[in-house]
Amino acid sequence: MSADRQARLVAVQAAGRLPSVVAGVLREGELAWTGTVGGSLADRYRIGSITKTLTAVAVLQLRDEGLLSLDDPIGAVIPETGYAAATVRELLSHTSGMQSEPVGSWWERSPGVDFATLVAANDGSGAVLPPGEFHYSNLGYGLLGEAVARLRGVPWWEVVSQRVLAPLGMADTTYADEAPAAQGWSVDHFAGTLTPEPHHDTVAMAAAGQLWSTVADLARLGAFLAAGNPDVLAPATLREMTEPTSQTYGLGLWLADQDGRRWVGHPGSMPGFQACLFVDPATGDGVVALSSSTTGLDARRLPHLLLGEDPLPDVTPWVPSTDVPEAVAELLGLWFWGNSAQELRWHNDTLHLRSLAAGELTDVFEVRDDRIVGVAGYHRGETMQVVRRPDGSVSHLECATFVFTRTPYDPLAPIPGGARSG
Numbered sequence: 001m002s003a004d005r006q007a008r009l010v011a012v013q014a015a016g017r018l019p020s021v022v023a024g025v026l027r028e029g030e031l032a033w034t035g036t037v038g039g040s041l042a043d044r045y046r047i048g049s050i051t052k053t054l055t056a057v058a059v060l061q062l063r064d065e066g067l068l069s070l071d072d073p074i075g076a077v078i079p080e081t082g083y084a085a086a087t088v089r090e091l092l093s094h095t096s097g098m099q100s101e102p103v104g105s106w107w108e109r110s111p112g113v114d115f116a117t118l119v120a121a122n123d124g125s126g127a128v129l130p131p132g133e134f135h136y137s138n139l140g141y142g143l144l145g146e147a148v149a150r151l152r153g154v155p156w157w158e159v160v161s162q163r164v165l166a167p168l169g170m171a172d173t174t175y176a177d178e179a180p181a182a183q184g185w186s187v188d189h190f191a192g193t194l195t196p197e198p199h200h201d202t203v204a205m206a207a208a209g210q211l212w213s214t215v216a217d218l219a220r221l222g223a224f225l226a227a228g229n230p231d232v233l234a235p236a237t238l239r240e241m242t243e244p245t246s247q248t249y250g251l252g253l254w255l256a257d258q259d260g261r262r263w264v265g266h267p268g269s270m271p272g273f274q275a276c277l278f279v280d281p282a283t284g285d286g287v288v289a290l291s292s293s294t295t296g297l298d299a300r301r302l303p304h305l306l307l308g309e310d311p312l313p314d315v316t317p318w319v320p321s322t323d324v325p326e327a328v329a330e331l332l333g334l335w336f337w338g339n340s341a342q343e344l345r346w347h348n349d350t351l352h353l354r355s356l357a358a359g360e361l362t363d364v365f366e367v368r369d370d371r372i373v374g375v376a377g378y379h380r381g382e383t384m385q386v387v388r389r390p391d392g393s394v395s396h397l398e399c400a401t402f403v404f405t406r407t408p409y410d411p412l413a414p415i416p417g418g419a420r421s422g
Contacts, residue, residue, distance in 0.1 A: 026286035060241065070087065083096065086140070097129040142204055145207020193322070258303055328351050
């Protein structure tokens with residue numbers, strides 16, 4: 001079974017082109033298996049929006065203590081916000097109608113701002129839907145974090161660490177990238193090379209996605225979501241979090257029905273990282289995964305991908321590119337066969353031709369001295385010819401009479417002439 005789990009994790013890593021991924025499987029609330037591809041279980045990874053689940057727990061603790069009601073307007077605690085009429089319940093469930101992101105660039109490679117700056121930039125005019133409809137909002141959780149801090153009289157992080165993480169034994173979950181911590185990466189779509197992502201402090205938006213954690217700590221959180229912990233939340237309150245407020249969300253938790261089971265938990269992403277935690281409250285089974293890439297982890301399908309029984313193909317782990325041969329570097333990117341979009345990627349030291357319409361790999365080529373030769377697919381054994389203009393720039397590609405151009409073309413029009421190179 002361990003070999004099967006590892007093979008499934010390799011398939012997840014290869015499909016998503018993840019520089020590293022670490023994962024765990026829970027059985028009856030216990031961490032029963034862990035695996036890695038390119039990473040270390042000791043490292044902390046940024047968990048993104050899984051942070052929201054911890055914020056929601058802190059809010060519900062306040063409610064259970066009588067310090068607020070879920071139907072209170074957030075303006076009762078934060079009167080200066082432009083979204084003062086939004087209720088605590090609406091913010092927890094993403095049904096306030098406010099926009100998904102705050103004004104500014106808090107997520108994309110940018111340092112955070114303080115709360116005064118955040119609230120001044122978001123005056124309430126950015127609402128996109130009427131209250132009651134689900135629309136995911138990071139901004140809403142920024143407001144909830146500030147409400148937690150004001151009602152407790154201490155910073156949000158201090159509340160979460162003392163009242164949620166400590167009783168759950170999540171000692172390795174931290175505010176920032178304390179060593180050992182993974183580096184986050186952005187993967188070049190065509191070349192497969194890596195660009196480091198900055199690990200910014202999100203400051204006023206921390207309650208929406210700041211924290212760092214490990215597989216073992218997130219497994220503890222998963223066990224709590226399945227079985228509860230009276231030192232953190234009353235059992236009835238935990239059940240309340242898992243009750244649908246919309247088709248896919250409760251109070252601080254995503255809800256997903258797959259393979260005849262109801263999974264609860266949360267995906268998470270921040271620049272350079274993706275994460276996932278889902279458990280089945282009826283059995284305590286669950287999955288955890290942390291990856292060091294901005295994109296590529298199919299988080300909401302992870303229970304099926306790691307726990308499913310469908311047969312697996314023989315998959316080779318993906319390896320980030322460190323050197324792209326000069327012969328193919330200028331060929332990477334978008335191409336068209338007629339009006340059909342294709343792309344050329346450099347992948348594990350081979351050139352992959354993919355159909356964008358079908359979303360599938362069609363051909364694989366190798367660079368052999370001065371030739372680009374097909375090794376898999378329809379063009380196996382054929383040579384990809386690079387046709388150049390008189391100035392040396394690439395005009396188009398030809399392979400066994402198939403012509404690929406950078407823009408769609410009229411197939412009846414003449415193909416621009418040029419000299420071929422292998």
